[in-house]
Amino acid sequence: MEINTFEQLKTECIQSGKEIFEIAQENTAFSADITIEDVRNFAKRSLDAMKEAIDAGMSSNEPSMSGMCGTDCLRVQSKFSTKPAMFGKLFEKIIEYALATSEENIRMGKIVACPTAGSCGILPSTIVAISEFYNYTEEEQINALITAGEIGRIISAKVAIAGAVAGCQAECGTAAAMSAAAICTLRGGHVSQIIHACALAIKNILGLTCDPVAGLVEVPCVKRNPFMAIHSVTAAELALANVESKIPPDEVIDAMEQTGALMSPTLKESSQAGLAVTQTAVKVQQKIFG
Amino acid sequence: MKKTTLFDIISPVMIGPSSSHTAGAVRLGLLARNIYKNDIKKVTFKLYNSYAHTGKGHGTEKGLLAGVLGLNVDDRRIKNIFEDEISAEIEYEFEYADNFKRHPNSVDITFIGDIEMKIQGESVGAGEIVIRKIDDFNVKLTGKFNTILLVYRDMPGMISQVSSILQYHNLNIAFLNCDRNAKGQEASMVIGIDGDIDAEILETIQEIPDVYFVSYIEKLEQ
Numbered sequence: 151m152e153i154n155t156f157e158q159l160k161t162e163c164i165q166s167g168k169e170i171f172e173i174a175q176e177n178t179a180f181s182a183d184i185t186i187e188d189v190r191n192f193a194k195r196s197l198d199a200m201k202e203a204i205d206a207g208m209s210s211n212e213p214s215m216s217g218m219c220g221t222d223c224l225r226v227q228s229k230f231s232t233k234p235a236m237f238g239k240l241f242e243k244i245i246e247y248a249l250a251t252s253e254e255n256i257r258m259g260k261i262v263a264c265p266t267a268g269s270c271g272i273l274p275s276t277i278v279a280i281s282e283f284y285n286y287t288e289e290e291q292i293n294a295l296i297t298a299g300e301i302g303r304i305i306s307a308k309v310a311i312a313g314a315v316a317g318c319q320a321e322c323g324t325a326a327a328m329s330a331a332a333i334c335t336l337r338g339g340h341v342s343q344i345i346h347a348c349a350l351a352i353k354n355i356l357g358l359t360c361d362p363v364a365g366l367v368e369v370p371c372v373k374r375n376p377f378m379a380i381h382s383v384t385a386a387e388l389a390l391a392n393v394e395s396k397i398p399p400d401e402v403i404d405a406m407e408q409t410g411a412l413m414s415p416t417l418k419e420s421s422q423a424g425l426a427v428t429q430t431a432v433k434v435q436q437k438i439f440g
Numbered sequence: 441m442k443k444t445t446l447f448d449i450i451s452p453v454m455i456g457p458s459s460s461h462t463a464g465a466v467r468l469g470l471l472a473r474n475i476y477k478n479d480i481k482k483v484t485f486k487l488y489n490s491y492a493h494t495g496k497g498h499g500t501e502k503g504l505l506a507g508v509l510g511l512n513v514d515d516r517r518i519k520n521i522f523e524d525e526i527s528a529e530i531e532y533e534f535e536y537a538d539n540f541k542r543h544p545n546s547v548d549i550t551f552i553g554d555i556e557m558k559i560q561g562e563s564v565g566a567g568e569i570v571i572r573k574i575d576d577f578n579v580k581l582t583g584k585f586n587t588i589l590l591v592y593r594d595m596p597g598m599i600s601q602v603s604s605i606l607q608y609h610n611l612n613i614a615f616l617n618c619d620r621n622a623k624g625q626e627a628s629m630v631i632g633i634d635g636d637i638d639a640e641i642l643e644t645i646q647e648i649p650d651v652y653f654v655s656y657i658e659k660l661e662q
Contacts, residue, residue, distance in 0.1 A: 174446055178445060178446045178447070181445070182445065182447075189446070192447060192450075192451070193450060195451075195453065196450045196451050196453060199453040199514075214457070214497075215496070215497055215499070216497050254456065255456030255457045256456060256457045257456070257519075258455050258456055258457065258462070258499050258502075258518065258519040259455070259456060259519075260453065260454070260455055260456075260514055260516060261453070261454065261455075261456050262450065262451060262452070262453050262454070263451065263452055263454055263459045263463070263566070263567065264449065264450050264451075265448075265449045265450075265566070266459055266566060267454065267456050267457055267458050267459045267462070267463070268457075268458070270456070295450060296446065296450075298449075298450065299446040299447075299449045299450040300446060302449035302450070303444055303445065303446050303448075303449050306444040306448075306449065307443065307444070310565070311444075311449075311566065312565045312566060314544075314565065315565075328449070364494070364497060365490070365493065365494035365497065366457070366494065366497040366498065367456070367457040367458050367498070368457070368497075438496075438497060439493070439494075439496065439497070
């Protein structure tokens with residue numbers, strides 16, 4: 151059966167007694183005419199690249215081409231080394247890994263677009279940090295990544311995952327939903343908890359605009375990644391406690407689609423409003439592009 | 441519209457910072473290279489609109505050149521491609537223009553070598569691309585399927601002759617588009633295929649009377 155809604159996914163999980171990642175890898179293998187092992191190898195390749203990006207970003211201080219970003223990950227690490235974060239080591243790792251990946255992206259390093267390059271730090275930061283902290287196996291991490299991919303796929307069946315079409319809610323919002331789903335999977339959550347985690351994550355960023363300074367994937371994108379990573383942790387923790395979204399997950403996506411359609415084009419990756427036209431942003435733009 | 445797959449969501453592994461302005465640029469270069477096939481002596485890139493205005497901050501020029509040189513979206517050489525020895529192999533130049541009729545992320549890639557060819561493409565988001573025009577022919581190539589391109593004299597029965605050859609080899613057509621300049625004049629056919637095509641099939645198509653030219657355009661890696 152073709153699955154394009156959260157409700158269909160939940161029904162399929164319950165009827166078949168399978169988990170989301172099992173259904174996702176079977177369906178993907180079938181439609182691409184490849185084996186389940188091929189699908190998992192593909193996911194492993196992405197997972198390895200995510201870890202490589204984190205490692206590279208954790209030790210680099212190289213600024214982006216514009217010079218606006220690239221030095222915050224080391225700044226944060228340096229602070230934590232003397233004054234640990236209030237919420238502990240795992241919180242530190244998530245923030246560091248999200249920044250590391252996102253900064254690696256803007257200095258033309260190698261990252262995984264998941265779902266997009268601008269939101270590339272969110273999902274890897276939680277999967278990798280939580281797996282290191284709790285010693286989850288590679289197989290478990292791949293299960294979480296495939297679950298996250300299936301969630302992103304279902305969202306994209308309704309809403310184009312592009313800032314230019316639906317604002318940042320569709321990019322970082324989808325990434326946060328995927329991350330929340332991955333965390334729930336790692337922590338042993340069931341299908342209902344997973345999809346409600348997605349709904350909770352998206353519900354709380356509806357309306358987020360895409361107004362990048364000078365049209366570059368830097369300000370506010372880079373710092374938005376650690377924010378959204380922690381946001382996804384909140385969504386997952388609530389859902390794992392069986393807190394449910396009062397609005398069903400599919401209807402939350404409908405709301406995101408409508409909000410995206412109503413959002414002014416000036417706030418959708420065109421850099422014609424919001425942060426992009428502040429006095430400082432205009433000066434920065436002139437400095438970079440003349 | 442083609443449905444997004446799981447793979448689209450958790451990939452590509454790419455050089456940042458932008459799927460449309462960096463990875464999309466590389467893929468446009470790669471597909472243009474697959475279409476041109478000849479040795480490249482010189483290439484000119486004309487960037488339009490957002491590509492022209494914000495390309496520098498996104499490495500769009502680097503991506504386009506890297507693609508034309510055959511580097512994939514995750515190749516670390518992209519970052520310093522202008523200094524890399526591989527880019528010394530060809531001449532290249534960039535032009536910039538505004539044209540509201542063109543997609544925000546558009547480029548014309550003009551190859552000069554044994555033959556000259558102009559390819560118009562767009563980066564349509566999330567690393568997805570479309571080649572819209574090859575010289576004067578309208579096409580729609582996304583790099584997702586192995587594709588046969590043929591140029592022939594516009595006449596009844598050409599589609600049926602070509603498709604029967606494909607059927608004979610048990611090949612499934614994923615899509616088929618035709619375009620022509622005028623009735624009875626030069627026409628083009630673009631056929632996307634599931635699976636691979638061997639040289640023998642192309643030769644058989646080339647032997648159909650009034651087929652001027654057959655080319656095989658390999659799909660891009662996921």
